[in-house]
Amino acid sequence: MSQYLRRIRLAAQIFSLCLFVFLFLQAVYPYHPFFPVQTMLQWSPLVALLTLLSSHHVVAAMWPAALILFLTLFLGRFFCGWVCPLGTIIDGFDYLIRPKKKLLSSSSRFRWWKFAILTFVVITAIAGSQLAWVFDPLVIVNRVLTVAIFPIFVFFTEAILGLLWNVQFLNKTLFGIHRFLQSFLLPLHQPYFRQGGTILVLFLLILLLSGLGRRFWCRNFCPLGALLGIFSKYRILQRVVSEQCDSCNVCYFNCRMNAIKADCLSFNKVECINSFECAAVCPKGAVTYRFGWSPKSSPIDLSRRRFLTAGAVGLLGVGLLGLDFPDRNKRGSLIRPPGALSEDQFLDRCIRCQECVRICATTGAFLQPAWLEAGWEGIWSPVGDARYGYCEYTCNLCAQVCPTGAIHLLTLAEKQQTKIGTAYFDKSRCIPWYSGDDCMVCEEHCPTPEKAIVFREGEFVTAHGKVKKVKYPYVIEERCIGCGICVNRCPVEGKPGIFLTRDGEQRY
Structure with missing residues (x-):
């Protein structure tokens, strides 16, 4: 049964990642998606919470995030172990590099960081600066797919097909393959994006943290995991260990989240992501999962001093983010998408997922991730850059794919007059x-x-x-x-x- 559950979990992870990539590929012109492409970005409770606190506005489209939180009360951090695309990618990378399991279980001293980061981003959001775009795992994956991984994939695919084109008897076959790929995958032109190298390097650093231990990012840095962990304190899906357990520590060393304590009997509800790995590897079959109420809750690894320190740093961060360049004329060339909210509201809601940038690249290729022309607070927010493209007159797709309503949806007639x-x-x-x-x-x-x-x-x-x-x-x-x-x-x-x-x- 435990092996069966582990396979179901693995299938769910692969399905969720494939769904994420499928929705990403649907963000093209002409736009006729099977599902709205921003659907999975609206599943993040961290995005929903921080946009609510910073903009003082409930984004109705984020209702799936509330459902995730509700289910977390009963099931625990299932989202991290079964759904999160970044978690799945990290698991795959962990499988390739195989970090030492002893290194994983030997240290839990960094786990408080994610709760400190959560405190930091909540305080900054209350003070008016939304930082979900820095730490949210769904946003991180969508952004790196848009500006780095997909353009690299297109470049090498076109290069390989171009190289094979020199083999004359393959021309007809290659032409058919290229036409087929262009029908659903390859764009008409090679996409180019600013900041692609920086965003890719930061993503690779997250993966390379696995060298320090499995799911190192998830265990120590992810504020979404911290938020879901808080809601998991009184979960009713319990890990049950029978009397057959001989404390062999196999489960202890195989737990990717270091959620099992050294006695092998108790576990940390805040950290457990329901991977069922412990049940699958137990040589005695002593570990099972059952629904049942337990009055015991797991502590959160955040002392009062660390909480206050994180809050103070958050307030300081708001001040630093608000600092701008002395040359105000740089803002004169800052072009936002048609339908963008007022600058303050736009920055409070925009999560820099690059969904609008992605779909714009298939029409006029006007939108690009900002660097410092929008100030520190506006890094990676979408700006128009006429060196790369132009705002297509017959297109209003950027607003249609925005997950948080940072771009107001205009009719085509309204957009053409905006x-x-x-x-x-x-x-x-x-x-x-x-x-x-x-x-x-x-x-x-x-x-x-x-x-x-x-x-x-x-x-x-x-x-x-x-x-x-x-x-x-x-x-x-x-x-x-x-x-x-x-x-x-x-x-x-x-x-x-x-x-x-x-x-x-x-x-x-």
Whole structure:
């Protein structure tokens, strides 16, 4: 029976990870998902709690997170052991590197860190800075898939197919394979994202922590695990050890969460993730799991001093995050997605999952993860960058896939009239203004019904003193919606002859 339960748990883990990847791949244009692609991101109680505390707004779409918490009261941390995609990836990595089991069970002195981190992020959220995007495991996986793993996969897949294309008799077969892959997996163009290397390195560091012990991140750093552990204190799914137990310590050394105490009889309800590993490896078959009430609760590894210290650091962190650059003009080029809430509300709700960035890459490829142009508090939040793409006029998908409502859902007609910025010509670089040659690329690509770029004929004096007629481009600011296609398509090498600012932006 115990082996059967372990296999069911493993199947559930694989299914959950496959579902997560499947939903990730559904975030493409045209958008016709089997399920809303943000579904699993809305399962995180940590995201739900911190967005509630920071924005003072209940996100109704996060109701699955409340269900997870409710089930945790009875089943314990089943989410960590059966559902969490990061936990599944870490388990797979642990299987590959096989950290020493004695190293796992020999130390529990770092477990209080995750409770301190939970205290820290809750205090910062109450004070107005939401940090779920830093620590939430579902967000971490979705982000690294978007900006690093998937682009790398596309690059190598295209490279391999391109290499095999040189084998002439394979051309027809490869063409069919490529067309098939493009129908559901490969994009039309190679995606490029800022910060991809940084995000990938941080993700790999989480995996490499397994060298210090199995599920090291989950046991010591994950605040979602800490939150679920608090709700598991009085769980009714109990680990029961019969009199056949001879204290061989096999279960003790095989527990990936170090939840079994040295006597092999008692266990820590706060740490147990229901992997059923202890029952499966017990040579005597002495370990089973049953439903039943026990008045005993497991202590939380967080002293009052550590709690107060974490809270104080959280308040200090809010102040540090609020510090901005002295050059306020850097904010002038900060373009948010159409429908974005006011900046404070946007940052309080945005979890930097990159779901909007992912789906935008399949249309105009306008959105990118921010670095410091949005301040410390805005790191990895979505910003428009016309060097990479433009905001597609006939698309409103970024709001449709946002899991927390940081981007207000607009109808397509509303979105097409929503101003996210204004373009201006750089007369020192624009071809007609600088060299006196006609150029109409920006006007040709302008998508608004009444063109936001118009021409006025004027005279241009060349370096040789000749006077000639030139059509000078101008931006009609009232018509410009800030989509950035003029910047993206500008033929000027290097810095474009037109630039985008947030002037006149509309927020919701």
